[in-house]
Amino acid sequence: QVQLQESGPGLVKPSQTLSLTCTVSGGSFSSGNYYWSWIRQPAGKGLEWIGRIYSSGTANYNPSLMSRVTISGDTSRRQFSLKLSSVTAADTAVYYCARDRLGTWYDFDSWGQGTLVTVSS
Amino acid sequence: QTVVTQEPSFSVSPGGTVTLTCGLSSGSVSTTYYPSWYQQTPGQSPRTLIYSTNFRSSGVPDRFSGSILGSKAALTITGAQADDESDYYCMLYMGSGISVLGGGTKLTVL
Numbered sequence: 001q002v003q004l005q006e007s008g009p010g011l012v013k014p015s016q017t018l019s020l021t022c023t024v025s026g027g028s029f030s031s032g033n034y035y036w037s038w039i040r041q042p043a044g045k046g047l048e049w050i051g052r053i054y055s056s057g058t059a060n061y062n063p064s065l066m067s068r069v070t071i072s073g074d075t076s077r078r079q080f081s082l083k084l085s086s087v088t089a090a091d092t093a094v095y096y097c098a099r100d101r102l103g104t105w106y107d108f109d110s111w112g113q114g115t116l117v118t119v120s121s
Numbered sequence: 122q123t124v125v126t127q128e129p130s131f132s133v134s135p136g137g138t139v140t141l142t143c144g145l146s147s148g149s150v151s152t153t154y155y156p157s158w159y160q161q162t163p164g165q166s167p168r169t170l171i172y173s174t175n176f177r178s179s180g181v182p183d184r185f186s187g188s189i190l191g192s193k194a195a196l197t198i199t200g201a202q203a204d205d206e207s208d209y210y211c212m213l214y215m216g217s218g219i220s221v222l223g224g225g226t227k228l229t230v231l
Contacts, residue, residue: 046225047167047210052218060218063122096166106155106214107172114166
């Protein structure tokens with residue numbers, strides 16, 4: 001049973017870079033069947049897909065965030081990370097990581113519990 | 122950018138049937154968009170209900186079903202229960218590695 005856990009600072013100053021890590025336990029991290037995604041949710045609002053990474057390092061990003069987002073992976077540590085630059089208050093949200101079945105079933109089949117990141121000075 | 126549309130809110134009586142839909146601001150949804158559906162209650166992570174149009178995730182009751190109805194993807198709940206009161210999100214795959222989530226539907230069971 002795969003489990004995902006987000007970690008990182010809960011408070012980031014405006015204009016700085018938000019950095020989060022998702023640690024994957026159980027299951028296979030570098031299997032060819034899975035991608036790994038980040039999704040966020042501002043308080044009281046809907047879910048927004050941020051981007052995904054494959055074990056090869058190939059990444060896809062939401063076009064609306066592409067200029068500010070980098071997702072990377074570390075297979076040896078079973079982790080993947082999110083960096084979002086030049087943050088503003090609009091980036092305040094709960095950030096989720098998820099196992100992504102792009103190319104097979106095209107869904108997120110396992111989710112982390114989420115971590116709240118607040119952008120404030 | 123293409124917008125995925127969902128009803129903002131819906132209500133159903135206990136024991137009743139409700140169909141939530143997932144459309145596109147331009148064009149029709151088909152199976153090639155691989156629609157998936159997620160249920161989220163306040164303070165919780167989303168839970169996957171349906172993937173690739175009509176496959177139920179493990180442990181999901183069979184009162185939840187997915188389909189294509191006309192030009193939209195649909196999630197039908199047959200025999201709604203009180204604990205089905207949640208937010209429901211659909212997601213579509215747009216191709217070229219891009220996925221888009223809908224704005225969500227708040228379902229009330231009363």
